[in-house]
Structure formats: structure tokens, C-alpha cells
Amino acid sequence: xxxxxxxxxxxxxxxxxxxxxxxxxxxxxxxxxxxxxxxxxxxxxxxxxxxxxxxxxxxxxxxxxxxxxxxxxxxxxxxxxxxxxxxxxxxxxxxxxxxxxxxxxxxxxxxxxxxxxxxxxxxxxxxxxxxxxxxxxxxxxxxxxxxxxxxxxxxxxxxxxxxxxxxxxxxxxxxxxxxxxxxxxxxxxxxxxxxxxxxxxxxxxxxxxxxxxxxxxxxxxxxxxxxxxxxxxxxxxxxxxxxxxxxxxxxxxxxxxxxxxxxxxxxxxxxxxxxxxxxxxxxxxxxxxxxxxxxxxxxxxxxxxxxxxxxxxxxxxxxxxxxxxxxxxxxxxxxxxxxxxxxxxxxxxxxxxxxxxxxxxxxxxxxxxxxxxxx
Amino acid sequence: xxxxxxxxxxxxxxxxxxxxxxxxxxxxxxxxxxxxxxxxxxxxxxxxxxxxxxxxxxxxxxxxxxxxxxxxxxxxxxxxxxxxxxxxxxxxxxxxxxxxxxxxxxxxxxxxxxxxxxxxxxxxxxxxxxxxxxxxxxxxxxxxxxxxxxxxxxxxxxxxxxxxxxxxxxxxxxxxxxxxxxxxxxxxxxxxxxxxxxxxxxxxxxxxxxxxxxxxxxxxxxxxxxxxxxxxxxxxxxxxxxxxxxxxxxxxxxxxxxxxxxxxxxxxxxxxxxxxxxxxxxxxxxxxxxxxxxxxxxxxxxxxxxxxxxxxxxxxxxxxxxxxxxxxxxxxxxxxxxxxxxxxxxxxxxxxxxxxxxxxxxxxxxxxxxxxxxxxxxxxxxxxxxxxxxxxxxxxxxxxxxxxxxxxxxxxx
Numbered sequence: 001x002x003x004x005x006x007x008x009x010x011x012x013x014x015x016x017x018x019x020x021x022x023x024x025x026x027x028x029x030x031x032x033x034x035x036x037x038x039x040x041x042x043x044x045x046x047x048x049x050x051x052x053x054x055x056x057x058x059x060x061x062x063x064x065x066x067x068x069x070x071x072x073x074x075x076x077x078x079x080x081x082x083x084x085x086x087x088x089x090x091x092x093x094x095x096x097x098x099x100x101x102x103x104x105x106x107x108x109x110x111x112x113x114x115x116x117x118x119x120x121x122x123x124x125x126x127x128x129x130x131x132x133x134x135x136x137x138x139x140x141x142x143x144x145x146x147x148x149x150x151x152x153x154x155x156x157x158x159x160x161x162x163x164x165x166x167x168x169x170x171x172x173x174x175x176x177x178x179x180x181x182x183x184x185x186x187x188x189x190x191x192x193x194x195x196x197x198x199x200x201x202x203x204x205x206x207x208x209x210x211x212x213x214x215x216x217x218x219x220x221x222x223x224x225x226x227x228x229x230x231x232x233x234x235x236x237x238x239x240x241x242x243x244x245x246x247x248x249x250x251x252x253x254x255x256x257x258x259x260x261x262x263x264x265x266x267x268x269x270x271x272x273x274x275x276x277x278x279x280x281x282x283x284x285x286x287x288x289x290x291x292x293x294x295x296x297x298x299x300x301x302x303x304x305x306x307x308x309x310x311x312x313x314x315x316x317x318x319x320x321x322x323x324x325x326x327x328x329x330x331x332x333x334x335x336x337x338x339x340x341x342x343x344x345x346x347x348x349x350x351x352x353x354x355x356x357x358x359x360x361x362x363x364x365x366x367x368x369x370x371x372x373x374x375x
Numbered sequence: 376x377x378x379x380x381x382x383x384x385x386x387x388x389x390x391x392x393x394x395x396x397x398x399x400x401x402x403x404x405x406x407x408x409x410x411x412x413x414x415x416x417x418x419x420x421x422x423x424x425x426x427x428x429x430x431x432x433x434x435x436x437x438x439x440x441x442x443x444x445x446x447x448x449x450x451x452x453x454x455x456x457x458x459x460x461x462x463x464x465x466x467x468x469x470x471x472x473x474x475x476x477x478x479x480x481x482x483x484x485x486x487x488x489x490x491x492x493x494x495x496x497x498x499x500x501x502x503x504x505x506x507x508x509x510x511x512x513x514x515x516x517x518x519x520x521x522x523x524x525x526x527x528x529x530x531x532x533x534x535x536x537x538x539x540x541x542x543x544x545x546x547x548x549x550x551x552x553x554x555x556x557x558x559x560x561x562x563x564x565x566x567x568x569x570x571x572x573x574x575x576x577x578x579x580x581x582x583x584x585x586x587x588x589x590x591x592x593x594x595x596x597x598x599x600x601x602x603x604x605x606x607x608x609x610x611x612x613x614x615x616x617x618x619x620x621x622x623x624x625x626x627x628x629x630x631x632x633x634x635x636x637x638x639x640x641x642x643x644x645x646x647x648x649x650x651x652x653x654x655x656x657x658x659x660x661x662x663x664x665x666x667x668x669x670x671x672x673x674x675x676x677x678x679x680x681x682x683x684x685x686x687x688x689x690x691x692x693x694x695x696x697x698x699x700x701x702x703x704x705x706x707x708x709x710x711x712x713x714x715x716x717x718x719x720x721x722x723x724x725x726x727x728x729x730x731x732x733x734x735x736x737x738x739x740x741x742x743x744x745x746x747x748x749x750x751x752x753x754x755x756x757x758x759x760x761x762x763x764x765x766x767x768x769x770x771x772x773x774x775x776x777x778x779x780x781x782x783x784x785x786x787x788x
Contacts, residue, residue, distance in 0.1 A: 014555055053560040054523070074564040087415040087530060089575060091583030100575050104593060165418070165436040165549070167476055 002078075002155040002188055004028040004051060008060035011046050011212075020046045022212040023060065031186040033179065034217075035203035037193055039235070043212040045160055048192045052158050053077050064155055080154035082162060088133035088141055095120070095129040098147040112151075119150040122184060142166075142174050146181065157182060157189040163198070175202060196236050200224070208232050226363075230370040233281045233363055234330045239313060242337045243281045244327030245367050253278050256320030258298045260357060266364040266374040273368035281363035284313055284340040287355040297354040300337055305346050312343035319352065383444070384462025384480075390426045391480075396467045399475055400434045411483065412492045414530040415576070416547075422483060429483035430461055437465050437477040439549060444479055446548045453520055454662075456513060457545040458484055458533070484544055486730050486773050487533035490576070494585055503595050505540050507573070511602035512635075513543035514569065515610065516661050523561045525550030527569035529576045536729070536773070538679035538736045566603050570596040609634060613655040618645065624654055631656065635678045637663045671706035674714075676732035683736045687713070713755070720759040721767065728772045738762045 006026040012019045021043040028034045036044040049055035051062055053074035061070040069077050088097050096103075099116040107115075120126045123143040128136060133144065149157060162178070163171045179202045182189045193199055199206045200220045207217040208231075216228040227233035233241050246253045246260075251267045253260040262278065270278060290297050300316035315336055318327055328334050339355050347353050364374040378397055395403060400419045409422040409429045419434045435443070440463045447460035459482040467475035493502060510532055517524060524531075524545070531547035554561070574596035580586040610631065616623050628638050639658030645651065664681035668674055676684065691709045692698060717738055718731045726734065742758035753761075 052564075054558070054564055056558045056560070074560050075567050087417050087528070089415065089579035089582070091579045091585075096578070096582065100578055101571055103578075104571055104574050104596070165439045167436075168474075 002065035003030050003063075004034075004156055004188060004190060005063040006047070006051075006060070007063065009047075009050060009057050009062050010059040011043075011050055011055055012058045019058075019212050021050065024214055026207055026214060026217060028188055028190060031188055033182055033189045033191065033202060033204045035191045035193060035199040035206045036209060037196055037199040037206055037235075038209035038215075040194060041211075042209040044192045044194075044209050046212075047209070048158055048160055048190055051156070051190060052079060052081060078155045080149040080152050080157055082146060082149040082157050082159045088136075088144060090133060092132075093130050094125060094133060094136070094144055097133060097144055098151055101148060102151055115151045115153070116147070119147045122150065122181065123147050138170050139173050139177070142170070143177065146178070150185065155188065157187050159189065159191045161193055162191075163193075178202065197238055200236070206236075208235060210235075226372065227281075228372050230279055230281070230365050233365070233372075237283060239284055239338045240330040241281045241283050241363070242327065243279060243330075243365075245277050245279050248276055248278045253280055255280070255298050256318060258296050258356070260296060260362060262364060263374050269366060269373035271366070271368065274366055275368075277367045278373075279365040279367045279370070280357075281365065282357045282361065284338040286358050286361035287339045288358055289341065289345075290354050290356040292354050294354065294356055296356040298337075298356065300339065300353050300355055302347050302349055302351050302353060303336065304349060305341075307343055307346070309343070312341050312346045314339040314341055314347065314353065316353070378468040378475075379466045380464060381466045382462055382464050383441070385448070387462060388426055391462070391464070394423065394425070394432075396464060396478075397469050397475070399469070400432060400478065409483070412489050414489050414491065414546075415528075415579075416530065431458070431481045431483050433479045433481075434476040435479055435549070437463075440465070440477045440479040443548050443551075446551055446553060447481065449553055450522065450545065450548065455517060455520060455522065455545065456542060457548070458482060481546075484533050484535070484546075486733075487535050487544065488541075488773065489533060490529040491580070491585070493534065494580055503577070503590060504598065506534060506543075507595055507599045508602055509534060509537070509541040509543040510569070510573075511599055511606055512661070513545065514565065514603055515606045517545065518557050518562050518565070518607070519610070519659060519661075521554040521556050523552045523554060523557055524548075524565050525552065525568075526572070527565055528572035530572075535677065536733050537677040538683045538733070539740075540679050542677045542679070562607075566600055569603075570600050573599055606634065610636060610656060610659050613653055615651055615653045618650050618652055621652065624652075627654060627656075631659060632663045635663050635682075636661055637666065671703060672710045672714075674710070674732065676730070680730075680732040680736055683739065684714070684732065687735075687739060717755055717759055720756060721763055725763055725767050728767060728770055734767075737766065741766060 006024040009021065009024045010019045011021040024047055036047055038044050046055055050057050053069070053072060057070050061068050063069065064077060064079070092100065095116050098119060099112045102112045102115065116129070117126070120129050123146060125140065125143055125147065128140065133141060136144065159178070163174055166174060175198060191202060203220060205217055205219055206223055208215040208223065210231050216223060216232045223232060223236045227236060230243060234243055244255070246255050248262065248267070248270065251262055253262055260280065266278070299319040300314065301319050302314050302316045304315045306313040306315065315338055317335055318337055327337060363372065365372055380396060382391060394407060400421050403421055407423050409424045411422040411429065413420055413422070416433070421432050423430050423432055444460045444463045447457055450457040451459055461480040461482055463477060463479055465477040467477065469475055490506060493506065506529070510529070513532065514524070514527060526547065526549065531545065533544045533546050534541040535544065574592050577586060577590070577592035577595060581588070581590070581592060614623070614627060624641070624643065628641070631638055636659045638656050639660050640656070642655045642657050644653045662678055664685055665676060665678050668676065668681040668685055671688070674684065688706060688709045691713055692705045697705050714735060717735055718726065721734060729737070738759055741762040742753050742755065745758065745761055746753045
């Protein structure tokens with residue numbers, strides 16, 4: 001068991017100017033499940049490979065526990081890359097499939113057996129230990145692969161998009177299994193994914209990266225409720241947050257006719273660079289249907305209604321005089337706003353509805369810096 | 376049909392459209408399958424007959440499929456021995472509209488032999504060593520061009536006969552990554568993983584009683600690490616010597632040529648007073664002999680086959696006393712007077728069992744063997760006839776190892 005620390009760790013590929021990972025500072029607690037997430041090219045896999053020893057650290061250092069491993073060979077770091085390779089051997093029993101690496105390492109037979117049995121108990125594979133892999137289901141095979149890593153008793157598990165080559169059903173199943181297993185084992189785990197839903201459902205904490213720079217590291221709840229900047233706000237959540245830039249007059253943001261009062265704190269945070277504008281974010285579920293004459297009513301023309309059974313989402317266009325306002329949701333079209341509505345009273349296509357942001361549920365950012373201005 | 380197929384391929388074959396994409400690969404009808412032995416894979420893989428050839432179809436996640444397709448394309452472009460990608464098909468759905476996994480399609484490598492069939496053919500005991508040597512060469516070549524494999528194993532490699540040795544080809548690039556230059560960490564991780572995987576695969580063969588009990592699986596795995604390290608340092612180490620020993624520059628280049636590599640760039644530095652010289656190869660390319668043979672004869676064969684053919688060309692030159700003639704002319708005469716007649720002398724139905732260069736190599740071997748035995752110089756036509764009668768007739772067809780029912784071929788389930 002150990003902590004993992006990135007201390008101003010950078011990776012600069014030869015011939016490039018911008019670091020792939022730029023001065024990463026990150027501390028993973030002992031036994032914590034940390035997810036690195038971000039769009040492709042954000043540096044998440046590179047960060048993981050730096051920890052694995054597969055990528056040089058050009059500046060800064062990396063520690064596992066108190067030990068500086070920056071220049072330590074991968075195999076001497078006491079880490080396990082899980083699911084890197086998990087073709088199972090057909091002639092070998094499940095127990096041998098899990099323990100063969102220990103045999104290669106010259107561990108005594110009795111020790112191998114006891115470690116394998118212990119892992120099998122955690123993995124619910126005890127009754128299959130003496131069978132051949134062909135008797136296993138897809139999910140059980142995945143667990144054998146996991147068992148290979150567990151029997152080695154590593155200090156840290158590393159997983160790089162381990163579910164990317166599974167089909168959708170097995171992916172969700174394995175996701176839950178990995179999350180509960182690693183917690184039962186209490187092994188520190190660093191997990192890379194590009195999928196924010198996977199990140200939210202699995203991580204104790206999530207580190208969001210973009211362009212090699214750590215944007216925010218927090219619990220899933222905190223990332224969702226108080227994103228530190230516009231990027232995190234748009235990246236976390238599905239469907240994504242509606243984000244737009246609007247004029248501010250006397251401490252009030254204007255979305256068409258609608259008046260959204262800003263907190264004093266938020267207004268104080270605006271500077272001359274913001275040009276009298278503010279960036280507002282509001283999640284689809286933070287909008288309520290209101291009467292047309294409500295002072296904070298935003299008029300929306302319905303383009304499409306997405307029915308999901310328990311919920312429905314309206315994808316619509318803002319109407320009224322927007323005076324140069326610019327609105328977009330990363331999961332909708334330009335100038336489109338997403339509203340969660342009660343599926344039983346869903347409006348039809350082309351209808352106009354009026355919605356208001358539930359007070360206090362708006363996210364206020366500076367247009368010039370993209371940083372959050374209010375709590 | 377509820378599917379909206381999307382085919383990505385550099386030169387799509389319309390015959391692709393006729394395959395039953397609305398059926399999960401696992402359930403494809405036997406009629407379309409080619410009975411080739413399958414390796415160990417975490418995915419469903421099937422060999423399929425198409426347009427007179429054989430393709431390998433692998434079901435795999437869409438993004439991973441595109442990624443691997445691109446990587447394989449890059450690898451073929453930079454001339455690394457690997458399987459040739461054909462394309463990616465997405466948008467598959469079954470008859471009920473249920474989404475099916477994307478597939479990656481590669482060409483089946485003709486005359487290639489998976490390690491499982493090599494071991495189960497009860498070959499000579501040093502087969503394992505020769506396979507390991509071939510894999511070490513492949514791994515070094517991949518690492519020289521900056522390719523990190525991430526899952527080196529015998530299953531992810533195919534072997535082709537290369538004179539008395541084997542040449543290894545990369546089959547599965549799913550976990551791979553092309554970098555500008557690999558760090559020592561990446562290289563050692565790859566080699567270490569290769570060792571563990573190879574030992575695991577051999578242990579599996581032993582558990583299935585396909586491997587001789589006396590074979591020390593761990594020693595074979597260790598041998599890979601050793602061979603890799605030897606070759607890597609021969610190709611990349613810096614060497615230092617006194618300024619009066621300049622012959623060592625030429626000696627180093629010759630040594631690399633002997634290992635089958637050309638030196639594309641050699642860095643030579645001297646210290647300030649010029650008393651010592653350091654040399655370090657910066658760019659080395661595999662295929663020294665095969666390039667030379669290609670230039671002289673147009674024959675495109677593997678490295679050790681080329682070495683053997685070039686040796687025969689050299690003895691032809693000496694025997695015909697043409698040391699002063701242009702090498703190209705001699706090579707032309709050797710090709711039309713020795714190589715081609717020898718291959719043609721093999722009956723057509725037997726000829727397709729092996730690649731021509733491999734046939735020629737084996738005939739040379741056989742001639743040496745019977746000449747020794749009979750204590751005379753057996754002429755070529757006689758040697759060919761004897762080889763066909765006593766050796767080739769008893770050999771399996773290796774163009775595509777056929778004759779196995781698909782179920783027996785399947786070694787995964």
C-alpha cells in the first residue's frame with residue numbers, strides 16, 4: 001500500500017514545444033481510486049505511463065510512498081499494469097492462469113497457492129480454480145485477468161482505458177466490479193479514461209486534464225457542483241452544462257429579457273478584460289418551466305425532445321433579443337440549450353417554452369480567464 | 376437489413392460486402408471460414424476466404440480498431456515486418472438491429488506459421504531457440520523505429536521460414552504505440568513482458584502436453600532477454616578506441632552487416648587531442664542481405680534466405696571464374712541459369728508448399744547432405760529430384776496450413 005505523488009512532473013516530447021504533461025502536482029492517497037480524465041491529447045495516458053516508468057520524466061519527480069521512483073525501472077516500481085494483456089491460457093487451470101507469473105518469479109509453491117486462493121476468494125472464483133478458462137463466462141475471464149495483477153501484491157494498480165475493448169454490456173459490468181474490488185483490496189489505483197461517466201462512477205477523486213495541464217482534482221460531487229473553470233464545467237456531466245456569455249448591467253446578467261442577478265462576489269470578480277460580460281453555466285436539470293411573464297423567464301423554441309423514460313430533454317434554441325449573447329452546450333448544437341423536463345408534460349417540436357434558472361444553481365465564470373467567480 | 380456498414384480501407388475489395396456482417400463473428404458459417412489454426416486472443420478472430428486469398432477478421436471496439444489499423448499502416452510504411460491491414464468495418468447490426476462489434480481486417484500472411492503449429496509438428500529440438508532468436512530480432516527492429524509493443528508474445532507473432540532460421544512478423548498491434556524514440560523504461564518493460572508471456576505460453580503448451588517435458592520454459596524466456604540485449608548493444612553501443620586503430624570503424628560496420636543490418640548513419644567523434652575515437656551507430660536498417668539480393672536479382676526474399684542465395688551466387692561466380700565481371704551480370708546469369716531452373720524442376724503440385732527461396736535453400740542443403748553421403752559432387756538436377764522424392768513429398772503444405780477442421784483449429788475456446 002502506498003501513496004503516489006507527482007511533484008511538478010513534466011514530460012516534453014523531443015521536437016515539441018508544449019509539454020505533453022506540464023508540471024503536474026498530484027497526490028493520491030493510500031488506497032484511493034483516482035481517475036485521470038480528459039479529452040484525447042490531454043496528457044492523461046502520458047501521466048500514467050510516467051508513473052509506470054514507460055515515459056521519461058523531463059522535470060520534477062514521481063514518488064511511490066516516500067520512494068523517489070523517477071529513475072527506477074518499470075519492473076522495480078512495484079506496480080501492476082492491469083489488463084495490459086490477458087489472453088488466458090487454455091490448457092492451464094484458472095489457478096495456474098492467475099499464478100504463473102509468481103512461478104516464473106521463483107516463489108515457493110505453497111505461497112503461490114495461498115496467494116491465488118486469497119485472490120480467488122475476493123474475485124469470487126474459488127470454485128473455478130481447478131477448471132480450465134473455457135468453462136468461464138466473459139466476466140469471469142476478466143476477473144482472472146484482474147487476479148493476475150492481484151496475486152503480485154503490487155503497491156499500485158495502473159489501468160489505462162482497460163474497458164475500451166470490451167462490448168458495452170461487459171464494460172458496465174466490469175466497471176462496477178473493478179470499482180468495488182479495488183476498494184475491498186484497498187490498493188491505490190490510478191485509472192485513465194476519456195469517458196467522464198466512467199470517471200464519475202468509479203473515482204474517489206477525479207483529476208481533469210486538458211492540454212497537459214491539471215484543471216481540477218476533486219470528488220465527483222465537487223467537480224459536478226463547483227467546477228473550477230469553464231472547461232471542467234463543460235466536460236463533466238451528461239448531457240453537458242449549457243454555457244453562454246451574456247451582458248451584465250448593474251450586477252444583473254441578461255439572457256434576452258431574462259434578468260439573472262449575480263452575487264456581489266461574482267460581480268466583484270469581473271475585470272475590465274471581461275468587457276461588461278459574464279459567462280454563465282446552468283445544467284439541464286437546473287432549469288424550471290415558468291410562466292411567460294416571469295422576470296427571469298428565458299424563451300426557448302423546442303427543436304427536439306429526447307425521451308429517456310424517467311427523464312426527457314428538450315434541445316431548443318434561445319429566442320428573444322439575445323444582443324450578441326453566445327450560448328452552447330458541448331453535447332448540443334451551437335446556440336442550442338438543453339432543458340430537462342418532466343416526460344409526462346413534454347412539449348412538442350416547434351413549441352415555445354419558458355424556463356428559468358433555479359436560483360443559486362447558476363455557475364458564474366469570467367469570460368476572459370474562464371475561472372469560476374462564485375461558489 | 377438494419378445495418379449501415381461503414382468500410383474504411385485503402386483499397387477496398389467489393390467482395391468484403393458479401394461476407395455475413397450481420398452475424399456475430401463467433402457464429403460465422405463454416406463455408407466462409409478458412410481452416411487455419413488460431414492463436415490465443417482475447418478477441419474473437421476468424422480466418423475467412425476472400426477473392427482467392429485469406430483474411431483475418433477480429434472483432435474489437437471501434438476506436439481500438441481504427442487505432443490499430445492506423446498503426447499497422449504506419450508499420451508497413453516504415454517496412455517493419457508486420458501483417459498488412461485491409462480495413463475496418465463499423466456500423467454492423469444483426470437481424471434484430473442489435474449492434475455488433477466493429478472488426479479489424481488484416482491479410483493473412485502467406486507461408487506463415489503460428490508457434491502453436493510449429494511446436495505441435497514435433498520439429499527439431501532447437502525450434503524454440505530459433506523462434507526466440509527471430510522474435511528478438513523483430514523486437515529490436517521495432518524498438519529501433521520507436522515502436523513500443525506493450526504485449527509481446529508468441530501469440531502476437533507469426534513466423535515464416537527463413538533459410539535454416541525463422542523470420543518473425545508482428546500480428547497484433549492493439550497495445551502498441553509509435554514514438555519518436557523509446558526510453559530505456561519502455562524497452563525494458565516490453566522485453567520483460569515478452570519474457571513473462573513467452574514462458575506463460577510455453578507453460579501452457581507443456582500443460583497441454585504439446586511440449587517436450589525436458590524443455591526448460593524459463594530458460595527459453597531468459598534466452599529472449601539475453602538475445603535482445605546482445606543484439607541491441609551490438610547495434611547501438613558506443614565504442615571507443617585509439618586513433619591508430621581506425622580499422623575498427625570498418626570492422627564495426629562489417630559486424631553489423633553480418634548481423635543483417637546496414638548502417639545508415641555512424642557518428643564518429645574524436646577527443647580534442649585526437650588520440651581516441653568514439654563511434655556509435657545512429658541509424659541502422661535491417662535487411663542488409665535481402666536489399667543486396669533485391670538490387671542484384673530482383674528477388675525479394677527474407678534476410679537469411681538472401682544470405683544463402685548470395686553465398687550460392689558467390690560460389691557460382693568463383694566456379695565460373697568471373698570474379699572480374701560486373702556483379703550484376705553474373706547475378707543475372709546465376710538467376711536464369713541456376714536459381715530459376717532449380718525451382719522450375721520441382722513439380723508444380725509440390726512447388727507451392729514452400730516459398731521459392733525457401734525451396735532453393737532446402738535443395739542446397741539437401742545437395743550438401745547427399746554429396747557428403749555419396750562422397751561426390753551431386754549435380755543440381757539430380758539433387759532437386761532427390762529432394763522432391765525424399766523430402767518435399769513428405770512435407771505439409773505451408774502456404775496456408777490447411778486440412779484442419781475449423782473446430783480443431785480453434786485453440787481459444
